[in-house]
Amino acid sequence: MTTSSDVIDDAPKATDTAAPSATLGGEQKRSIEQITLLLFITVPFLALLAAVPLAWGWGVSWLDLGLLVFFYYLGCHGITIGFHRHFTHGSFKARRPLKIALAVAGSMAVEGPLVRWVADHRRHHKFSDHEGDPHSPWRYGETVPALMKGLWWAHVGWMFDEEQTPQDKYAPDLIKDPALRAVSRQFVLWTAVSLALPALIGGLVTMSWWGAFTGFFWGSLVRVALLHHVTWSINSICHAVGKRPFKSRDRSGNVWWLAVLSCGESWHNLHHADPTSARHGVERGQLDSSARIIRWFEKLGWAYDVRWPSRSRIDSRRNTGEDGSRRRKETAETA
Ligand SMILES: [Zn+2]
Numbered sequence: 001m002t003t004s005s006d007v008i009d010d011a012p013k014a015t016d017t018a019a020p021s022a023t024l025g026g027e028q029k030r031s032i033e034q035i036t037l038l039l040f041i042t043v044p045f046l047a048l049l050a051a052v053p054l055a056w057g058w059g060v061s062w063l064d065l066g067l068l069v070f071f072y073y074l075g076c077h078g079i080t081i082g083f084h085r086h087f088t089h090g091s092f093k094a095r096r097p098l099k100i101a102l103a104v105a106g107s108m109a110v111e112g113p114l115v116r117w118v119a120d121h122r123r124h125h126k127f128s129d130h131e132g133d134p135h136s137p138w139r140y141g142e143t144v145p146a147l148m149k150g151l152w153w154a155h156v157g158w159m160f161d162e163e164q165t166p167q168d169k170y171a172p173d174l175i176k177d178p179a180l181r182a183v184s185r186q187f188v189l190w191t192a193v194s195l196a197l198p199a200l201i202g203g204l205v206t207m208s209w210w211g212a213f214t215g216f217f218w219g220s221l222v223r224v225a226l227l228h229h230v231t232w233s234i235n236s237i238c239h240a241v242g243k244r245p246f247k248s249r250d251r252s253g254n255v256w257w258l259a260v261l262s263c264g265e266s267w268h269n270l271h272h273a274d275p276t277s278a279r280h281g282v283e284r285g286q287l288d289s290s291a292r293i294i295r296w297f298e299k300l301g302w303a304y305d306v307r308w309p310s311r312s313r314i315d316s317r318r319n320t321g322e323d324g325s326r327r328r329k330e331t332a333e334t335a
């Protein structure tokens with residue numbers, strides 16, 4: 001059975017280690033950072049809104065579309081395989097070069113520094129949909145207006161919260177690793193690389209400034225906006241709607257129509273029922289590209305000790321009765 005402590009157990013306790021008091025990026029949200037964050041959220045989103053009429057007028061080249069899709073899935077899998085399944089939950093072990101590559105690829109999704117991302121997400125699992133959860137859509141209550149407000153909070157509002165997740169408490173294992181600490185601290189650099197590469201490729205392939213511009217528009221701005229909103233939809237939509245075939249202490253749901261765009265993360269009910277599982281889409285036909293790629297890494301020998309869920313483990317987590325989740329909650333609290 002999975003209690004909240006299982007999630008954190010994968011990480012060494014804060015008391016085990018004298019964490020260096022280095023700045024990891026994003027520890028304090030000063031007002032300048034708040035403004036930067038606001039720009040990062042709104043500018044790509046406006047680009048996304050502008051994209052539809054522009055696409056009509058310009059037509060989108062295959063190159064721009066290719067840049068969008070390539071960099072979208074690079075950052076998305078960096079988050080899902082790297083930041084989430086590997087660094088947060090330890091669902092597989094990675095050889096050193098793969099580990100660093102995953103840290104960099106995830107940073108290129110522009111969702112904040114590695115250590116902060118992992119700390120926030122571990123806190124989300126510890127308190128999921130209860131007090132202490134950094135981004136529960138149920139924060140304001142269960143009425144329709146409260147849920148509307150809560151969905152907005154879970155989607156983007158929480159990032160502006162002054163209250164910070166203590167990184168030395170929630171991610172001491174990452175802080176201990178100098179290379180990971182460095183990647184986390186270089187967040188601005190990886191953001192710049194992530195935004196510049198599509199423009200550079202677009203310009204070089206077409207040998208024109210216009211090609212660089214459209215490459216930047218589609219491959220950087222539109223791509224980042226889309227990825228942000230899909231990732232945040234896991235926090236908002238997947239904690240408000242969806243099927244709940246598995247036992248979990250929260251309101252996580254499986255949302256099939258987000259599976260392809262979210263690289264398999266929208267099978268979110270299974271994920272909360274079994275957080276360390278390397279596969280989230282465990283049923284036949286449940287697309288989970290992240291799990292597929294982890295399998296390839298395993299075959300190549302780059303990933304090992306992968307926690308593939310057995311059939312019996314999956315079955316033991318099924319919701320059997322109406323009060324299944326309530327009973328579980330009580331057990332978890334008394335445990
Ligand atoms: Zn969740």
Ligand SMILES: [Zn+2]
Pocket residue numbers: 084088089121125271275
């Ligand atoms: Zn998780």
